[in-house]
Amino acid sequence: MDYFHGYAVVGLVAVVGVLFVTVAFAAGRLLRPEVPTPEKLLTYECGVDPVGEGWAHTQIRYYVYSYLYVIFAVDAIFLFPWATVFAAPGFGGATLVEMFVFLGFLAVGLLYAWKKGVLEWT
Incomplete structure (x- = not known):
């Protein structure tokens, strides 16, 4: 029960x-x-009456940069706990290999973005 x-x-x-x-x-x-x-x-936006069409062109590269920022922010979030566990006895070698695998995946993603020309601001 x-x-x-x-x-x-x-x-x-x-x-x-x-x-x-x-x-x-x-x-x-x-x-x-x-x-x-x-x-x-009436649609309200910052105290200004809307004029014209509601569609605006936005460059996709801004979103790509924000996604890249999120990826590396998550990377930083995982690096801090790893640094504390790395200092604990018995975890050194295994955690070092796991973190290099994790950083390798992120490096491959960054390399892919660089090769595709995403990181160029033109």
């Missing part, structure tokens, strides 16, 4: 959470004023 008690508690908390969100959304829908006007339905 104790085994299923833990699942019952989790299920009860999930049901209470769903009910709480449902009641909050329903109360918000019932209590909010709804008076649509043309000004309210």
